[in-house]
Amino acid sequence: MKSPLRSSRRAPGEPRAIGYLYILPALAVYAAFLLYPFGQSVWLSLLHWDGLNAATWAGLDNYGDLFTDPALRAPFVHALVLLIFYAALPVAIGLLLAAVMSRFRVRGMTFFRTVLFLPQVLAMVVVGVTWRSILAPDGMLNDVLNLVGLDSLSRAWLGDENWALPAVGVVGTWVETGLCMVLFLAGAQRIPRELYEAARIDGAGAVREFFTVTLPGLRAEIAVALTLTIVAGLRNFDLIYITTSGGPGNATSVPAYEVYHRAFETNQVGSAAAVGVALTVVIFVLTVTVSRLVEGRRS
Amino acid sequence: MISRTERTTGYAILTLFAVISLTPVLGILSTAFGKQGALGTGFSLPEGGLHWSNFADAWTRGHFGTYLGNSVLVAAVVVLATALLATLAGYAFGVMDFPFATPLFYLFVIGLTLPQEALVVPLYFDLRYVELTDTYWALILPQTAQSLAFGVFWMRAYFRGSARSVIEAARMDGASTWTTLWRVLVPMGRPAITTMIVITFMWTWNEFLMALVMVSEEGLRTVPLGLAFFQGQHASETSLLAAASVLIALPVVIVYVALQRRFIEGMLTGAVKE
Numbered sequence: 001m002k003s004p005l006r007s008s009r010r011a012p013g014e015p016r017a018i019g020y021l022y023i024l025p026a027l028a029v030y031a032a033f034l035l036y037p038f039g040q041s042v043w044l045s046l047l048h049w050d051g052l053n054a055a056t057w058a059g060l061d062n063y064g065d066l067f068t069d070p071a072l073r074a075p076f077v078h079a080l081v082l083l084i085f086y087a088a089l090p091v092a093i094g095l096l097l098a099a100v101m102s103r104f105r106v107r108g109m110t111f112f113r114t115v116l117f118l119p120q121v122l123a124m125v126v127v128g129v130t131w132r133s134i135l136a137p138d139g140m141l142n143d144v145l146n147l148v149g150l151d152s153l154s155r156a157w158l159g160d161e162n163w164a165l166p167a168v169g170v171v172g173t174w175v176e177t178g179l180c181m182v183l184f185l186a187g188a189q190r191i192p193r194e195l196y197e198a199a200r201i202d203g204a205g206a207v208r209e210f211f212t213v214t215l216p217g218l219r220a221e222i223a224v225a226l227t228l229t230i231v232a233g234l235r236n237f238d239l240i241y242i243t244t245s246g247g248p249g250n251a252t253s254v255p256a257y258e259v260y261h262r263a264f265e266t267n268q269v270g271s272a273a274a275v276g277v278a279l280t281v282v283i284f285v286l287t288v289t290v291s292r293l294v295e296g297r298r299s
Numbered sequence: 300m301i302s303r304t305e306r307t308t309g310y311a312i313l314t315l316f317a318v319i320s321l322t323p324v325l326g327i328l329s330t331a332f333g334k335q336g337a338l339g340t341g342f343s344l345p346e347g348g349l350h351w352s353n354f355a356d357a358w359t360r361g362h363f364g365t366y367l368g369n370s371v372l373v374a375a376v377v378v379l380a381t382a383l384l385a386t387l388a389g390y391a392f393g394v395m396d397f398p399f400a401t402p403l404f405y406l407f408v409i410g411l412t413l414p415q416e417a418l419v420v421p422l423y424f425d426l427r428y429v430e431l432t433d434t435y436w437a438l439i440l441p442q443t444a445q446s447l448a449f450g451v452f453w454m455r456a457y458f459r460g461s462a463r464s465v466i467e468a469a470r471m472d473g474a475s476t477w478t479t480l481w482r483v484l485v486p487m488g489r490p491a492i493t494t495m496i497v498i499t500f501m502w503t504w505n506e507f508l509m510a511l512v513m514v515s516e517e518g519l520r521t522v523p524l525g526l527a528f529f530q531g532q533h534a535s536e537t538s539l540l541a542a543a544s545v546l547i548a549l550p551v552v553i554v555y556v557a558l559q560r561r562f563i564e565g566m567l568t569g570a571v572k573e
Contacts, residue, residue, distance in 0.1 A: 018476060022391035023403065026384035026447050033422065033444035034410055040421035051424070093316075101309040114559050115317045118324065121555045121562060123505035125523040126544045129530055130327045133537060140326060178320050181313075183567065224567060235414050238507045242527060259416040264512065269420060276417035283412055 038280075044273035051269045062274035072275065075253045076282070078165055079234055082254065085169025086176055086233030091225055094180030098218060099210045102188040103196050109185070116178030128242030131171045132158065135243075158244050164251045168243055172236065176229045187221035188214060223294040227287050234283055255279040330541035353542035361533075363543050365518060366525035373438045373521060374503040380439070381446040381499045382492065388447075389454025390480050394466060404455065410448025415508055418445075423512050437513035438521065442506060446499045453565070457491035458484065490561070497558055498565040501551050522547045 045062050049055035066072050106112070119127065134140045135157040142154035157167040191213065199209045237256035240246060246253035246261065253261070255275050263272035332349040358364045391397070392404050418441070426437045461484055469479040485492070510524040520528065526543050533539060555562050 016395060016397045019391040019395035019397035019400065022395070023388040026388035026407075026451060027403070029380075029384060029440065030407065030410065030444050030447045030451075033441045034413070034418060034448070035406070037418040037421040037425065037441075038413060040425070041417050044421060097309070097312050097316075100305060100312060104306060104309075106309075106313070110559075112313050112317055113563070114556065115320050117559070117563055118320055118552070118555070120566060121501055121551050122324075122548050123507070123523050123551070125505070125507050125526050126327075126548050127323075129526060129540055129544050130323045132530075133330075133540075134323060134326070174319065174323070177316060179566075181316060182563065228567070231412065231414075235416065237416065238523075241507075241511075242530065256414070256416045259420065260508065260512070263420045263423070269424075272420050273417075276414070276420060279414055280412075280417045283414060287412055 041273045041276050044270055045277050047270045049269040050267040051263070052267070055270070058270055062271050063278070065271065066274065066278055071250065072258070072271070074250055075255045075258045075275070076278075078252060079254050079282075081165060082169050082172060082236065083230060083233045085166070086172035086236075087226055087229035089173050090176040090180040090229055091222065093177050094184040094225065095215070095218070095222075097181050098184035098188040099206070099214055101185060102191065102210075102214045103193075105189065106185060113182050113185075116181050118178065119175040120179055124236075124238035125242055127171065127175060128239045131174075132243050135167050159248055161248055161251050164244055164248060168239065168252050171239060171243070172233060176232060179228065180225045183221045183225050184218055187218045191217035219294055223290055226290045226294065230286050230290065231283060234279060234286075255282075327541045327544050330538055331545045333538045333541070350538070353538045354546065357539050357543040357546060361525070361529050361539060361543055362517070362520075363522065363525060363546055366520050366522045367546065369435075369519060370504060370521040373435060373442070374500055376435075376439050377442045377446060377503045378496055378499050380443045381450045382496055384443070385447055385450025385454045385495060386480075386485065386492065388451045389456075390458050390484070392451065392455040393458025393461070395476075404451070407448050407451040410445065411452060413448075415445065419508060419512050426513065432513050433516045433519060435519065438506075438510060438519075441509055441513075442503050446502060450495050450499065453495050453568070454488075454491065456568075457488050461487065493558065494561040494565040497554055497561055500554065501562070504547075504551055 046058055046060070047055040048058045048061070066076070136142075137154075137156040137159075139157075141157065145151065145154040155163060157163050160167075195213045195217070196209065199213050204212060234254075235256055236254060237260060240252055240254055240257045241260070244252040246257050256279065259272045259276045259279070261272075262268040262275065331353055332351070333353070334350055388407075392400060422441050423432065426432045426440075431437050431440075465483060465487070466479060469483050474482065505523060506521070507523040507527065510521045511527070514520060514524065522543075526540070526547060529543060530540055
C-alpha cells in the first residue's frame with residue numbers, strides 16, 4: 001500500500017512509463033506527417049530542385065533571394081500591408097466598440113456574438129467566391145457606388161493594379177473584425193465596475209478612462225486577438241487563390257500563395273520551401289513579439 | 300450614470316457591423332435561390348419564387364453530391380482519429396508524470412503556429428513517392444497530424460483541470476489507468492471533447508490547400524476543392540456557384556449555431572499559450 005501522502009504529491013495513475021504508450025499513437029502520426037515534413041522543408045530550402053531531376057546544393061541562396069529578388073520581396077511586403085487590414089484595423093475597430101460599450105451590460109449579446117463571429121466559421125473558399133462577386137465589375141459594391149452617384153469611383157476592384165491588394169485586405173477585415181469585437185466585448189464586461197467609478201470620481205474623461213481602465217483591462221484579449229488575426233493574415237492562401245491568384249501581375253502575391261505557385265506551377269521547389277520556412281519564421285517572430293509586448297509587461 | 304448617447308452609439312456600431320457581417324451571407328443566400336442565367340456576376344434577388352433547382356443542379360451537374368460524400372468521409376475519419384489519439388495523449392500529458400513529458404508536449408504546441416505552407420511541399424513529394432497521392436489517405440493523414448496539435452493541447456488542459464479527487468477515488472476502487480480514462484474521465488469530459496470535435500470538423504471540412512495539392516482526380520475532390528474548380532470553369536453561373544457555396548457552408552453553420560459557445564471558446568483558446 002502506498003501512503004496517501006505520496007500519491008497526492010505525485011500525479012495519480014500508477015506506472016509512469018505507461019504514459020509513453022498513451023502518447024505513442026498521436027506522436028507517431030504527428031511526427032510522420034508534421035514534424036518530419038517540416039524538417040524536410042528546411043532541407044529542401046537549401047537545394048536547387050525542379051521536382052524532377054537531381055537536386056543541387058544551394059546553401060543559403062534561396063534565402064538570399066528573398067531579399068534580393070524583387071519577385072520574392074514583393075510577397076512579403078504585401079503580407080505586411082495585409083496585416084494592417086487583417087490585424088490592425090479589426091483590433092482598432094474592436095477597441096473602439098469596447099470603449100463605447102465597456103460601462104454597461106450589452107443586451108442581445110448572444111445574437112450579436114453569433115452574427116459577428118459567423119465569418120470565422122465559413123470556409124475561406126466560400127468567402128472568396130462570395131467577395132469575388134461583390135467586388136466584380138458588375139458586383140454589389142459598384143452597384144451601391146452607382147446608386148449614390150459615385151460612379152467615378154467604381155472599378156474592377158480585383159483587376160486593378162493599385163486596388164486589388166486593399167480589396168483583398170478588406171475581405172480580411174470583414175472576416176476578422178467580428179472576432180475582435182466578440183473578444184473585447186466579453187473582456188470589457190469582466191473589468192470590475194468599481195474601476196470605472198473610481199476613474200469617474202478622479203474626474204477622468206471618456207478618453208482617459210479608456211487608456212487607464214479599459215485598455216489595460218483588455219491586455220490579454222488584445223494579445224489573443226493579435227495572435228489569431230496575424231496568423232490568419234499570413235496564412236491566407238485560399239482567399240488569394242480564389243479571388244486573384246496573386247494578380248494582376250503580382251500585385252496580390254503573398255508568401256502563402258508563392259509557396260504553392262513556385263512548388264507546383266513553376267517547378268522551383270527549393271525556393272518554394274525557403275518561402276515556407278521564412279513564413280514560419282515571420283509567424284513565430286510576430287506571435288512571440290505580441291505576447292512579449294502585450295502580455296509580458298504585466299509580470 | 301451612463302448617457303443615452305453612449306448607449307445609442309454603442310448599439311449603432313454593433314448593429315452596423317452585424318449588418319456588414321450578414322450582408323454578404325444574405326447576398327449569397329438570395330443568389331442561390333435566384334434565376335439561373337441571370338446576367339452578370341453580382342448578387343441577384345430571387346424573382347418569381349425560390350429556385351430550388353439550383354441546388355439540384357449543383358448536386359448533379361456540378362457533382363457536388365460526390366464531393367459532399369468525399370468531404371463527409373474525410374472529415375469523419377479525421378475527427379474520429381484526432382479525438383481518439385488526442386484523448387489518449389492528452390490524458391498522459393495531463394495526469395501522468397514521466398521523463399520528457401514537458402518537451403514532448405511542447406513539440407505538439409509548436410504545431411499550433413506552424414503554417415501548412417511549410418509542410419505541404421515535402422508532404423506532396425513524400426506521399427507521391429509511396430503512391431498515396433490521389434487517395435483519401437493523402438487528405439486524412441496530414442490533416443489528422445495538424446489537428447492533433449490543437450487536440451492534444453486542448454485535451455491536456457481538460458485532464459489537468461479535472462478533479463484530482465475523482466482520479467484518486469477511481470484508483471482506490473482498483474480501476475486501472477485505462478478504465479479510469481474511459482469509464483470516468485471521458486464521460487465527464489463530454490463538453491471538452493465536443494469542443495475539440497466541432498473545431499476539428501470545421502477545419503477539416505473547410506480545408507482547401509491540402510486537397511488542392513494532393514488530389515487531381517475529380518472523383519476524390521472535397522467540397523471546397525470542387526467549388527474552386529467549378530468557379531474556374533463556370534464563373535458566370537452565379538446562382539449555381541452560390542447554391543454550391545451554401546451547400547458547403549451549411550453543415551458547419553448549423554453546428555455553429557447549435558454549439559456557438561463551444562466554437563468560440565475552442566477557436567479563441569487555440570491562441571493562448573502557456
